[in-house]
Amino acid sequence: MGKDTLPPTDGGDSAVPVDLKKALEERYLAYALSTIMHRALPDVRDGMKPVHRRIMHTMRLLRLNPEQGFAKCARIVGDVMGKFHPHGDQSIYDALVRLAQPFMMRYPLVDGQGNFGNIDGDGAAAMRYTEARMTEVAAELLEGITEDAVDFRLTYNEEDEEPIVLPGAFPNLLCNGSSGIAVGMATSIPPHNAAEVCDAALALIDNPEATIDDLLEYIKGPDFPTGGVLVESKESIREAYHTGRGGFRVRARWHKEDQGRGGYQVVVTEIPYGVQKSRLIEKLAELIISKKLPLLDDVRDESAEDIRLVLVPKSRTVEAELMMESLFRLTDLESRFPLNMNVLSRGKVPGVLSVKEVLREWLDHRREVLLRRSRHRLAEIERRLEILAGYLIAYLNIDEVIRIIREEDEPKQEMMERFNLTDVQAEAILNMRLRALRKLEEFEIRTEHDKLAEEKQQIEGLLGSETKQWQTVRWEVQKVRQTFDPEKNPTLGKRRTSFGEASVHDLEDVQQAMIExxxxxxxxxxxxxxxxxxxxxxxxxxxxxxxxxxxxxxxxxxxxxxxxxxxxxxxxxxxxxxxxxxxxxxxxxxxxxxxxxxxxxIVAAFPYDPERKLLLVSHAGNGFIVPEKEVLANTRKGKQVMNVKLPDEARFCIPVVGDTVAIVGENRKLLVFPADQIAEMTRGKGVRLQRYKDGGVGDIKTFNIADGLTWRDSADRVHSRSREELLEWIGDRAAAGRMVPKGFPRTGKFNG
Incomplete structure (x- = not known):
């Protein structure tokens, strides 16, 4: 750009030349970081993205505790958007709705009242109709937030403060899972059983050197809110948890219902996590109509509160396991949930962590929260002890205190000088109510002073001992474990996803079952x-x-x-x-x-029969026997079986049906020899079957020598030669043979 093309710099607006590549890099990096940090990836410590954290914080400020009343979701969304989250109200409401859906969240954080959608994929009612409050689980996540447990930061408009992370007494990341797509990275974490996660965390506290195998004694695998059957191998599960990447195959839970007289129907009671029931039924119906499920006759949805899908087989002879196996292959009755444990480590660094690292960071966060809450409590105790010491001085000199207050112009300064009080103590005495001057108060003050002094000593002991800190964290985790104990709280605590093995049905059988x-x-x-x-x-x-x-x-x-x-x-x-x-x-x-x-x-074409053997013959007279199951190709490219080079080429492919081979050349010479002289192999050039000076193979046939050799002439008459009549043509492989017998077709073919 020349100088004369630049606008005049007279102090007004002017364009500035910018390096486009550099500008795009800077701006896109800023956008990518914003998406990663503030939208898509959860924090490993509380398992939340900013929008969920802001919803929880807002509900706490609105006092929507589990034991208190509900508030309109529109009120909650309005406060979240106005104070903390400058994004669209619908995106905030969608996040709020998901936190309340029991089929999406293993341990819902929001207790919803009204229509919050269903597993069929129907959306929630508008936010003006629905109401919400926090659940006990959400209360666990927020426990201690007012006790300086976590850092706060200014909100986007710097009018309020919001927590950077929640105290997170509940291991939310693993228990409720998370999913999100950022720029250049994504996260996908399935839900787990809280009791199992707590047991693994306790094991990690007891033995910080515990391996993944040790932790997997407790965490067996994901525990989806919709149940289902996990059909992943133990090795695959271990690898996924060790690396933080992998996947889990989940199948629908089903059972046979006897209909009498040998008839039955299959009832599906649980479907894989994240699958919409209505879409699943549509897909099944489409496959039935397009005849891709010949074993299935009909599908009915008889669901009420619980899922009940009825699958009617084509006939009572259909094998239920085979029918279900074909359904698992073609529909979402089996789905794969990916594991990509990509989270914000320490709230700042995105990275893929193993299960052990996730638990380690959560426990370290819990210890940090414990230390911060303890220091906060210690400061409160010291302030209260200071005030109580002032009260005691006042009681011991009550008459003088009253006189100073009544007669002195500046009673505060006078008391501080007379009794050597601090500013805080003098202020507390002046603010004391008259009813507190009764005689019993001194005893109560001394009792409270002693109790607080004892508590102060305990907290100082805790802050000074790492062992005691981990003992306290262990006690807190144990308390959460008891809340979700499968025996004490079967509704929330009991494992819903069970473990099974994929059916051992032959792949061939299943593929056959999918074709009418x-x-x-x-x-x-x-x-x-x-x-x-x-x-x-x-x-x-x-x-x-x-x-x-x-x-x-x-x-x-x-x-x-x-x-x-x-x-x-x-x-x-x-x-x-x-x-x-x-x-x-x-x-x-x-x-x-x-x-x-x-x-x-194409030389030959025929239906596949795995039990047969084939005789392959080239034009030059080479050949070998190959089992038919060895020639089956799984790709478009096919399978090279016979090695031939031009001008030679594969000419015949016939099933081996006897103990003898009859081969006739283009020179009309016939040779009969035992089939066992031909080599059996899976690939190759083969061995010489008949020798020629010129030309090649005319035709070939296999037969039982005891039955004799037959051929058909052009007039469709059948000719036969017994073993005795064939003696002069019987020889060894690779011989030249003799001219064909009388009556052999002029075409040189056994079939005329």
């Missing part, structure tokens, strides 16, 4: 177009193909089958029969479904 079994006829054209016609069609004469195309092969299958294709390059490809295009058009090219090289073609 129907007969189909698979059609493959010469140019590689594939389709599936409904039913087992026998007359294919009416089939239409694209111009210049014709039928290559067809076979019968079921929609639950997998279709295996062998390419000329020796690669096996797998297609799901249910994924094949319908038979109304010309189908789709195989190449768009699987990765088939441009210079290769």
């Amino acid at each position: 079994r129907e007969p189909i006829t698979v059609i493959l054209s010469e140019k590689g177009w594939i389709r599936a016609m409904k039913g087992h069609v026998t007359d294919l004469s009416s089939l239409s193909f694209k111009e210049g195309d014709s039928l290559k092969l067809s076979f019968h299958a079921q929609t639950t089958d997998k279709i295996l294709l062998l390419s000329t390059g020796g690669k096996f490809l797998t297609l799901g029969a249910d994924k094949l295009p319908g038979g109304r058009g010309h189908g789709d090219p195989v190449r768009i479904m699987v990765d088939l090289e441009a210079d290769q073609d």
